[in-house]
Amino acid sequence: MNVTEQKPQESLQENLHQVQRLLHRHKLVEGLVHKQDMPKHELVETLVHRQNLTELQNKLAQLHPADVxxxxxxxxLEDRLTVWELVKxxxxxxxxxxxxxxxxxxxLATMDSDEIIAAAETLDADEIADLAQDLPREVVHELMDSLEEEEREQLQSALSYDEDQVGSVMDFEMVTIREDVTLEVVLRYLRRFDELPNHTDKLFVVDKDETLKGLLHxxxxxxxxxxxxxxxxxxxDVVTFYGTDDTGEAAQAFERYDLVSAPVIDSQHKLIGRLTVDMMVDVIREESESEVLNLAGLREEEDLFSSVWKSAQNRWPWLALNLCTAxxxxxxxxxxxxTIAQIVALAALMP
Structure with a gap:
């Protein structure tokens, strides 16, 4: 049996094209039905609307969140909000x-407080911390009240660090063990888990005070x-990071030492979290994208489909600099x- 291979990027673009085709067909069919004069017109229009959106919703349900x-x-913007309303x-x-x-x-502008809280409740504390800076303050307080005590403390810990510090992106899901037990005990302990946290390549050895003693690969x-x-x-011999360390430097260390995960400690050498390779890849990607966008006078916060006026507001420093240099x-x-008129060859040096 032949297996058809499809590259991730090709699959991603194909999914985008399928969604665009479904949106186009949805608009086209609804436009035609709306113009028709028929019995029970509103009922027919509602059924057609529901059928088209159901097909689109089923397509979205098959996709990974990153692809969506x-x-x-x-x-x-209009199509984006249509798709967003269909996301589970x-x-x-x-x-x-x-x-x-x-x-x-x-x-977020289309969601009320209850919808935002319902969406955030499916996330871990470190993931909620990533969203917190974009959420209304009252929603963040409601979220904290809805969390269990341990998760609330983790969220408060993550929010206490600046955006470019390791503590703001560390993961709180990790497996810790004691140094005075046998490996057989550790194996029995691990079998009690339904599944291990993502990117678990090592276990963190701590004492009763949560002080990091070492790693067990x-x-x-x-x-x-x-x-x-x-x-x-x-x-x-452990590569460790402090919560106040710079995320960019941590990402470079992950690349230099081929790390999959690494412990994050406080000033007393107590284990407070861990860094994982997926987060460090995101940090490297964001820094690279930021550098490329800065070359064009753009910012990550700028929407590709934003208005000309808003784009001009975002880019005015770069535009003003270019105007001055011109x-x-x-x-x-x-x-x-x-001089240029006398020596024509100098024209080649003109900016």
Missing amino acids: AHILEALP TDSEGDILLEVSDAVRETL LKTLLVSDPECMVNDVMAT FLASRVIGAFEG
């Missing part, structure tokens, strides 16, 4: 995390004698106009 986010960013509540939080700041702003756990003690096989260039050319 890409589609939302690529659609004009249990996916809204993940999609809000994936979209750009500008698109997130347009989506899963590969070490699997190949070592189950009767061995944790403190005999754990690694003590005036300066014209004055320089004017000052050396006679």
Whole structure:
């Protein structure tokens, strides 16, 4: 049997084109039905509307939140809001995390407090912290009240750090063990989990005060004698980060040391969270995109489909700088106009 291979980027574009076709057909059919003069016109129009949107909703339900986010960013505002209304509540939080700041702003503007809270309740504390800066203050307070005590403390901890600090992006889901137990005990402990946290490649060894003592790599756990003690096989040479460290520098360390996850500690060397490679990839991507956008006088917060006036407001420093340099260039050319007329080859150096 032949298997058809499809590259992720091709699949992503195909999904976008399918959604665009469904939206176009939805508008076309509704326009035709609206113009028809028939018995029970309103009922027919409602049924056609529901049928078209159901097909689009089923398509969206099959997609990963990151793919839906890409589609939302690529659609004009009217189509974007149509698609957003069809997204299921249990996916809204993940999609809000994936979209750009500008698109997130347009989506949140259509949601009331209850809808925002329902979407955020599906997220972990560290993920809610990523959204908190874009949420109304009263919604953040309501969210905190709805969380359990442990999650509330985690959210408050994440919000206490600046956006570019490690503490703001650290993950609180991790597995900790003690150093005075055997590997057999650790294995039995792990079997109690339904599933391990994402990107778990190591277990963090702590004492009763949550002070970090070392790491136990899963590969070490699997190949070592189950009767061995944790403190005999754990690694003590650990790459650690403080909550106040810069995220960009942490991302570079992940790349340099080929890390999948790493512990985050406080000033007393107590374990407070962990960094994961997926978050560091996001940091690197955002920094790269920011550099490229800055070259064109753009910002990440700018929506591709925003108005000309809003785009001009966002880009005015860059536009003003270009205008000033253009005036300066014209004055320089004017000052050396006679010389340029005498030596034509100098025209090649004109800006």
